[in-house]
Structure formats: C-alpha cells, structure tokens
Amino acid sequence: xxxxxxxxxxxxxxxxxxxxxxxxxxxxxxxxxxxxxxxxxxxxxxxxxxxxxxxxxxxxxxxxxxxxxxxxxxxxxxxxxxxxxxxxxxxxxxxxxxxxxxxxxxxxxxxxxxxxxxxxxxxxxxxxxxxxxxxxxxxxxxxxxxxxxxxxxxxxxxxxxxxxxxxxxxxxxxxxxxxxxxxxxxxxxxxxxxxxxxxxxxxxxxxxxxxxxxxxxxxxxxxxxxxxxxxxxxxxxxxxxxxxxxxxxxxxxxxxxxxxxxxxxxxxxxxxxxxxxxxxxxxxxxxxxxxxxxxxxxxxxxxxxxxxxxxxxxxxxxxxxxxx
Numbered sequence: 001x002x003x004x005x006x007x008x009x010x011x012x013x014x015x016x017x018x019x020x021x022x023x024x025x026x027x028x029x030x031x032x033x034x035x036x037x038x039x040x041x042x043x044x045x046x047x048x049x050x051x052x053x054x055x056x057x058x059x060x061x062x063x064x065x066x067x068x069x070x071x072x073x074x075x076x077x078x079x080x081x082x083x084x085x086x087x088x089x090x091x092x093x094x095x096x097x098x099x100x101x102x103x104x105x106x107x108x109x110x111x112x113x114x115x116x117x118x119x120x121x122x123x124x125x126x127x128x129x130x131x132x133x134x135x136x137x138x139x140x141x142x143x144x145x146x147x148x149x150x151x152x153x154x155x156x157x158x159x160x161x162x163x164x165x166x167x168x169x170x171x172x173x174x175x176x177x178x179x180x181x182x183x184x185x186x187x188x189x190x191x192x193x194x195x196x197x198x199x200x201x202x203x204x205x206x207x208x209x210x211x212x213x214x215x216x217x218x219x220x221x222x223x224x225x226x227x228x229x230x231x232x233x234x235x236x237x238x239x240x241x242x243x244x245x246x247x248x249x250x251x252x253x254x255x256x257x258x259x260x261x262x263x264x265x266x267x268x269x270x271x272x273x274x275x276x277x278x279x280x281x282x283x284x285x286x287x288x289x290x291x292x293x294x295x296x297x298x299x300x301x302x303x304x305x306x307x308x309x310x311x312x313x314x315x316x317x318x319x320x321x322x323x324x
Contacts, residue, residue, distance in 0.1 A: 022318055024048040025116040027109065027131075028124040030141035031278045032061040032254060033182065036199045037120075040311035049116070051109060053101075060253040064204075106130045118318045125170040128177070135321050138170065138179035140193065142186055142273075178321060183275035196317075198278055199310035200285045200301060204255075207287040208262040216266035216291075219279060220244040229268045232291055238266060261286050269293060281305055 024041055026034040029052050038048035110130040113119055119136035121127050128136065170179075180196040181187060187195060216238040218229035226242050233240035241264075245251055252260055257279070261267070267283035268291045269276060276298070280290045284301040292298050303309065 022046045022118060022315065023116040024118055024120060024318065025113060026050040026120045026122060027127050028052050028122040029061070030122050030139075030182075031198075032064075032201075033139075033141065033198055033278075034120075034122055035061055035064070036201045036307055037311060037314060039201070040199065040307045041315065043308070044311055044315065046315065051112065053105060060255065064254045118322060120314070120318075124166070125173065126166050128169050128173040135318075135324070136177055137317060137321060138174060138177055139196070140170075140179060140181045140186055140190065142181070142183060178317070180317075183273075185273065185275045196313065197302075197304040197310060198281060199307040200278075200281050200305050202285060202307055205258050205261070205282045205285040207285075211287055212263050212265050215239045215241070215264045216268055217261070217264045217283075218242050218268040221270055221272075224270060224272045228271050228295075232268055232295065236266075240268075257282065258286065261288060264288060266291065271295075 022041075024038070024046060026038055026048065027050075029035060029050055034050045034052070038050055041048040106127065107130075109127060113131045113134050117135065119127075119131045119134050120139060121131075121136055122139045123141050125138060128138070174192075179190070179193050181190055181193045182196065182198050184195050187193060214237070216229075216233050216236075218226055218240060220226050220242055229240060229242065232238070243252070243260075261283055264283075265288060267280060267288045269280040271293050274293050276284075276290070276292060280292070280298075281301060283290055284298065285305075290298045
C-alpha cells in the first residue's frame with residue numbers, strides 16, 4: 001500500500017494512504033465545490049476532473065484552480081467555447097444556438113465519461129441520461145429546491161423548460177442512484193437524501209496574522225434586503241460594509257476573497273436560508289466571527305468541513321457505489 005504525499009514549502013506532507021486509484025469526473029460545479037473536491041481528491045492520489053462550460057464562471061472560481069494550483073493535468077475540461085451563446089436569449093436564433101451547444105456538451109460528456117470510474121453530478125441532473133449506465137452519484141446544492149429560488153425559473157419560458165427537464169431527470173434517477181445534499185436544510189425537502197458537508201479550501205482561506213476590529217461584512221443577495229445587517233451592526237457597534245457582487249463596482253473574483261475577508265472581524269450571513277453559506281464557512285476558516293441566520297454568533301470552522309476529510313468521505317461513497 002503506497003502513501004499519498006504532496007509538496008508544500010519544499011517539504012513532503014502526508015495526506016494518507018491510497019488503495020485503488022479512482023478516476024472521478026465531476027459534472028458541473030456549484031460555488032466552487034467541484035474545484036475543492038477535485039483538488040483534494042487529487043492530493044489523495046486519485047484522478048479527479050471537472051466538466052463544465054467556461055462561461056458559467058462569473059467569479060473566476062474555476063480559473064483560480066487552473067492558474068494557482070498545480071494539479072496536472074488541470075481537473076477542468078473546457079469542452080466547447082460557447083462565448084456569446086449565453087447573452088440574454090433575446091431571439092429564437094440564440095435559443096437554437098444555446099440548445100445546440102448544450103447537445104454538444106452532453107455528447108462530449110457521454111464520450112469522455114467512458115474514461116472514468118465514477119461520475120459525480122452536481123445539480124445538472126439532465127446529464128444522467130447521457131451517463132445512464134455509468135456508476136454515479138447525485139449532489140444537490142439547493143437552488144432547484146428552495147422555494148426562495150424557484151421564482152427565478154418563472155419569468156422566461158426557456159428557463160422554466162430547463163428547470164422542469166432537470167427536475168424530472170432528478171426524480172427519475174434518484175430512485176436507483178444515491179443522492180446527497182450540501183446543506184442540512186435541504187433534508188426537509190429531500191428526507192431520503194444524505195447530508196454531505198461542503199469543503200473549504202484551507203490553502204486559499206488561511207487565517208491572517210491579525211484580525212481587524214469592529215468591522216463587519218455583509219454580501220447582499222437578490223432574495224433579501226440588508227436591513228437586518230444594518231440592525232445587527234448597530235446593536236453590536238460595528239462598522240458595516242455591504243457588498244453586492246452582482247454590481248461591477250463590487251465584483252470580487254474568488255482569488256480576491258481572502259484578502260477582502262481579512263479586513264473584517266465579523267461576517268453577517270444571509271437570513272432567508274437556514275444554513276451557513278459557503279462564504280460564511282470560508283469566513284470561519286479565516287478566523288472571523290459569523291452571524292448565522294438565527295443571529296447567533298458562530299466561531300471556528302467545524303471539522304466536518306475540513307477539505308481532506310470531505311474528500312475522503314466522498315472517496316468512501318464512490319467505492320461503496322462501485323461495489324454495487
């Protein structure tokens with residue numbers, strides 16, 4: 001049995017032992033989860049890759065892992081250059097191009113999936129039809145089930161169609177494919193699912209040498225206002241900064257977030273969704289104190305979100321599925 005090691009600051013760091021090297025294909029990516037999983041699964045000695053279209057990377061999360069982490073070959077496979085196809089779908093021609101491109105993506109998926117042992121599908125459940133006979137797991141990240149998000153699928157006909165097809169695919173394949181949820185609140189809608197915590201990349205989100213005092217950050221989301229954040233800041237005598245990453249002036253790429261978070265002592269998380277957001281978890285990893293959805297103060301990242309622990313858990317899940 002061999003040992004999996006990697007280089008850090010010129011020293012070999014032990015990450016555990018490896019048995020049979022698995023070839024893992026992550027299909028799609030939600031909030032960078034695939035990138036973190038693929039990175040640390042590679043560190044465990046496995047071969048992990050991600051298949052995702054490049055234009056769905058508004059915060060440059062995938063680009064971050066390509067540029068800064070030397071996982072060779074890089075675990076993101078950009079199948080097709082679709083720049084320009086995803087503008088606003090203002091006419092029928094753009095819609096035709098969109099679905100033509102989607103078809104190319106899924107054909108590519110069906111071909112490349114033959115080279116992998118297990119397929120890990122993140123939210124894009126329509127992909128199940130193109131890897132129907134491959135061992136796979138389904139990973140629910142929430143946006144398709146939470147009632148707060150469903151209204152975004154109602155104002156465009158093609159968006160509603162995408163949502164319906166994706167959900168039909170999930171409800172068909174969930175009966176004979178194990179499925180997991182990224183946050184515990186999703187178990188209310190999917191009680192038969194298994195909770196699999198999100199990982200946080202420790203190498204990116206490291207504790208700074210000193211923590212700023214008396215400053216709090218709130219990231220504005222379209223589904224809630226920031227009146228609560230203002231009230232919390234006033235009650236605790238904090239200087240509040242509101243960040244809206246959808247606005248060009250507030251846009252921060254993934255690699256810039258640690259530097260931004262290091263300027264604050266507190267992070268005020270969303271209230272509408274009863275679970276810690278990925279940014280809240282990253283803030284905890286950097287030593288910030290987080291106001292959760294209940295307005296309770298949370299300190300310290302729970303061990304269940306440690307990246308190597310999460311990566312090992314998923315390897316166990318894959319092996320279990322492959323034995324069936």
